[in-house]
Amino acid sequence: LCDCPGPYETNVFAESCKYDQQYNRVYSCSCLPGYMGQYCDRCAPGYYGNPLIPGGKCLPCECNNNIDI
Secondary structure: OOOOOOOOOOOEEEEEEEOOOOOOOOEEEOOOEEEEEOOEEEEEEEEEEEOOOOOOEEEOOOOOOOOOO
């Protein structure tokens, strides 16, 4: 796992990441299901939550098929 989006240990939502050797930092992450964005810092469609706060995460929406997600 990678530090995406970080910086908290509870906020790691990537399977792998690519590093910029020149600047020694992550520049893209391979997000776990339910997460999206360059740093897995947003919830994917059909998920809700805030992955940027300590302990935050994305959870699947339970819509009971009453809306078009």
